[in-house]
Amino acid sequence: xxxxxVIWYDGELxxxxxxxxxxTSYGLMLGIGFFEAFRCFETKDGPALFRVDDHLxxxxxxxxTYLRTFPYSSEQLKAACKEVVRANGLSECYLRVLVFLGEGxxxxxxxxxxxxxxxxxxxxxxEPDANGFHAKISNVQRPAPSALPFTAKATGQYLNASLxxxxxxxxxxDSAILLNQSGHVxxxxxxxxxAVRRGVLRTPPVSSGALAGITRDTxxxxxxxxxxxxxxxxxxxxxxxxxxxxxxTGTQAGIMPIASVDRRKVGDGKPGAVARALSAAVDDxxxxxxxxxADWLEPV
Numbered sequence: 001x002x003x004x005x006v007i008w009y010d011g012e013l014x015x016x017x018x019x020x021x022x023x024t025s026y027g028l029m030l031g032i033g034f035f036e037a038f039r040c041f042e043t044k045d046g047p048a049l050f051r052v053d054d055h056l057x058x059x060x061x062x063x064x065t066y067l068r069t070f071p072y073s074s075e076q077l078k079a080a081c082k083e084v085v086r087a088n089g090l091s092e093c094y095l096r097v098l099v100f101l102g103e104g105x106x107x108x109x110x111x112x113x114x115x116x117x118x119x120x121x122x123x124x125x126x127e128p129d130a131n132g133f134h135a136k137i138s139n140v141q142r143p144a145p146s147a148l149p150f151t152a153k154a155t156g157q158y159l160n161a162s163l164x165x166x167x168x169x170x171x172x173x174d175s176a177i178l179l180n181q182s183g184h185v186x187x188x189x190x191x192x193x194x195a196v197r198r199g200v201l202r203t204p205p206v207s208s209g210a211l212a213g214i215t216r217d218t219x220x221x222x223x224x225x226x227x228x229x230x231x232x233x234x235x236x237x238x239x240x241x242x243x244x245x246x247x248x249t250g251t252q253a254g255i256m257p258i259a260s261v262d263r264r265k266v267g268d269g270k271p272g273a274v275a276r277a278l279s280a281a282v283d284d285x286x287x288x289x290x291x292x293x294a295d296w297l298e299p300v
Contacts, residue, residue: 001119004088008080008116011072013087019115026107027100031156034062034070035098037122037251038214040081040300042091043288048297049085049095050286052078054214059097062152070099072114080116082300094122094252100155122252131270132257133248135188136173137237138164142186142209150209161189175248177240177261180209185235191248191256192216195240196274200229208234215249218296222281225292228274237262245272255279 007019027033036055040047056074063070072080081095096117104110140163142150148157161178168176168189176189186204187193192213194203201223204210223230240246244267246258255278257271284290288297 002121004090004118006084006087008084010114013083021100021113022103024103025101025113026104026110027102027113027155030101030107031154031159032107033098033100033155034059034066034068035096035153035155037094037096039251039286040085040090040093040095040118041286041288041297043297045288045299047085047091047093047300048288049078049081049300050298051214051218051296052081052298054217056097058153058212058214059099062154063099065149065152066154068112070112070114077114077116078298081118082298084116084118085300088118090118090120093118093120098155129259132259132266133174134172134260134263135175135177135246135258136168136171137185137240137262138167138176138178138189140164140167140176140178142178142180144181145209151206151212153211158190165189175258179237182208182234183236184208185237185240186210188248188250191250193235194219194245194247194249195235195243196245196272197239197243199274200231201274202231202233202235202239204235205232213249215251215254218282218285219249219255219278221293222278222285223274226277226281228277240266243267245275247271247275254282 003016006013009019036059038055039050056077098115099112101110102113164176164178178186180186186209206212240261241264246266248256255275257275258266259269285293
């Protein structure tokens with residue numbers, strides 16, 4: 001991760017190298033924390049945060065799910081995001097809002113620390129080839145909702161995704177696809193997943209364990225506006241093998257085509273027409289080239 005000048009930390013801008021916490025922080029030892037990641041895009045009217053209100057709403061809902069309250073409101077955090085973008089002189093950038101449990105005698109009562117970090121790019125494990133990622137359907141399953149509430153973006157939960165990814169990389173793949181305990185496709189390791197078959201766009205429902213992704217929602221809404229038929233329903237692994245297109249969606253990389261699943265070529269092994277059309281339409285939206293969804297852009 002490249003360094004910037006400052007980070008917003010517990011209510012103030014501090015130099016990048018000074019944004020520190022103690023090694024005994026429960027956020028580090030126990031993985032107790034919550035986060036959101038979203039993008040700032042350059043538009044004709046200047047930098048704008050994309051769907052920041054939706055992201056910050058989900059952040060607080062994640063805490064509420066875990067019976068936790070945070071020290072800063074959504075409005076305070078939105079102002080902090082704008083402040084850190086301006087202070088670092090950025091336009092297009094990747095923002096993380098991280099709320100984690102600090103150090104103290106009792107993890108049930110220890111206060112949360114809060115940071116807002118802006119960098120020019122988000123985390124990349126690897127780059128796909130020109131035609132997309134080669135994905136493995138992982139043996140690592142998504143835990144049941146009664147075990148971990150995956151509607152929340154909690155830091156410790158991502159050990160499940162990390163295990164699936166590391167296993168896939170060790171097998172020579174680029175990415176991992178997770179199933180739920182019923183054997184249905186849920187998500188990529190940190191991405192939502194879509195399949196296209198005979199012109200119909202399909203994605204698993206949140207009730208299956210899929211994350212209610214903001215980019216997922218953007219793609220679904222833009223697809224309807226492009227008159228692309230959409231079905232939100234369970235997907236079996238074999239349906240990915242025989243799909244015309246498969247792609248992942250996420251904050252950092254947008255729409256990411258899958259060239260193969262379990263060494264089975266998807267379609268012709270190249271980015272498909274639906275993925276290309278959605279990528280172009282979403283790119284117009286996030287950069288303010290269209291008046292559609294102008295309310296999704298928050299000027300910095």
